[in-house]
Amino acid sequence: MTQFLQTLLDGLTVGSLYALIALGYTMVYGILKFINFAHSDVFALGVWMSIIWSRALGVGGIDAGGPPPWYYGVLVLVLCMASCAVVGFIIERVAYKPLRGAPRLNVLITAIGVSLFLQNTGQTIVFGPYPRPTPTLLPEGTLFQFLGVQVRTVDAVVVGTAVVLMLALQYLIFGTKLGAAMRAVSFNTRNAALMGINVNAVISFTFVVGAALAAAAGFLYAMKYGGQAKQTADAMWVMLGLKAFVAAVVGGIGNVRGAVVGGLLIGLIEFFGVSYLSSHYRDAYVFAILILVLLVKPEGVLGKATVEKV
Numbered sequence: 053m054t055q056f057l058q059t060l061l062d063g064l065t066v067g068s069l070y071a072l073i074a075l076g077y078t079m080v081y082g083i084l085k086f087i088n089f090a091h092s093d094v095f096a097l098g099v100w101m102s103i104i105w106s107r108a109l110g111v112g113g114i115d116a117g118g119p120p121p122w123y124y125g126v127l128v129l130v131l132c133m134a135s136c137a138v139v140g141f142i143i144e145r146v147a148y149k150p151l152r153g154a155p156r157l158n159v160l161i162t163a164i165g166v167s168l169f170l171q172n173t174g175q176t177i178v179f180g181p182y183p184r185p186t187p188t189l190l191p192e193g194t195l196f197q198f199l200g201v202q203v204r205t206v207d208a209v210v211v212g213t214a215v216v217l218m219l220a221l222q223y224l225i226f227g228t229k230l231g232a233a234m235r236a237v238s239f240n241t242r243n244a245a246l247m248g249i250n251v252n253a254v255i256s257f258t259f260v261v262g263a264a265l266a267a268a269a270g271f272l273y274a275m276k277y278g279g280q281a282k283q284t285a286d287a288m289w290v291m292l293g294l295k296a297f298v299a300a301v302v303g304g305i306g307n308v309r310g311a312v313v314g315g316l317l318i319g320l321i322e323f324f325g326v327s328y329l330s331s332h333y334r335d336a337y338v339f340a341i342l343i344l345v346l347l348v349k350p351e352g353v354l355g356k357a358t359v360e361k362v
Contacts, residue, residue: 054200059327060320065207065276067319068214072269073296074303074311075221076262082238082306083258086156089163090143092293093170094136094263096284098270100179101132103186103281112187125189125275129213132271133264140263144256174284183280190275210272217268218312221261225308234258238306291335295322298342304355313353317341 073095080088105128106112111120112128119125147166151159175181195205225231236244237254245251273292274281282288295318303314318338325337345352 055327057199057201059323061201061203061207063320063323064316065210065319066323067299067316068211069269069273069276069315070296070299070318071312071315072214072217072265072272073293074300074315075218075308076266077297077300078303078306078308078311079234079258079262081300082308083234083255084148084159086159087163087297088148088259088262089160089293090166090170091262091266092289092296093167093174093284094140094143095266095270095273095293095296096286096289097139097170097174098132098136098267099186099274099281100174100184100270100284101135101267102128102271102274103184104179105131105135106187106189112189119188119191125209128187128189129268129271132267136267136270137260137264140259141256143263144259148259149252149255171285171289179284181283183282186274186278186281188278206276210276213268213272217265221265221308224261230254230257295335295338298338301342302345302352304352307352307354307356310352310354317353 073091076091076094077087080086080091109124109128111124143166147162148159151162190206190209193205194202195208196203223231225234233244233249233254234257236247236249237251241251244254296315299314299318300311301314302317303310303312318341321337321341322334326334329337349355
């Protein structure tokens with residue numbers, strides 16, 4: 053029972069990170085009907101921005117003598133989200149907006165090009181080719197124990213922050229006029245424009261929100277795993293992005309609630325597979341579930357099947 057509960061906690065924690073990243077994929081797809089393959093690089097940028105901003109504020113270093121006050125972590129998180137939100141806005145305006153009416157293949161190739169640009173620019177110009185230690189902004193150790201399960205402080209912070217951000221996004225989309233505009237653009241761009249909605253502003257805002265959520269996931273990932281952050285062109289970031297994309301597809305691509313459900317499912321499946329089967333096939337479990345869902349329910353767990361008239 054202890055092993056089961058501990059695995060459940062670990063799966064939910066990592067699944068929360070997958071869900072935050074998956075939300076960016078599913079929001080962009082819901083609006084523009086294409087996959088932003090540069091999204092995983094924005095997540096990696098969030099990890100590195102947590103290092104840069106922590107050093108700029110002089111907190112969380114190796115010789116800091118313990119974690120700083122809690123509000124420093126909140127400040128670094130906000131700065132990371134703001135920095136990546138600016139990057140997301142620039143990506144949409146420079147790379148994707150000129151291709152708004154182009155064939156989807158052109159947009160797909162552009163997305164791959166943006167991804168490679170971010171990877172190599174981060175490695176060769178901005179951050180450098182060598183790993184750097186991630187900051188220590190949260191107290192280490194166990195927060196409390198429950199039925200033999202150790203709930204660490206960082207796990208509680210990761211899940212709590214992810215839940216707050218996902219609830220805020222839920223309110224934004226389904227409880228505000230801006231969210232109604234986003235849903236209208238997602239339904240039909242031309243009709244939304246005829247109703248007076250600024251389609252360009254809504255699309256840019258969607259990229260900004262998705263990039264900010266990916267940055268939050270990057271910050272939380274750095275807090276949870278610590279150690280050395282690998283350079284931005286490392287294949288690890290691509291794999292994490294692919295798992296989040298799988299989560300979006302499993303939950304129902306284009307469905308916000310589905311991205312959350314898919315992220316949690318992927319995290320649980322991955323960790324239960326590692327704990328009860330074999331750790332050698334950690335990534336295989338994720339993609340096996342993707343294949344199964346595509347065969348049984350291609351629209352995803354919470355997605356709806358679309359009918360095209362010929």
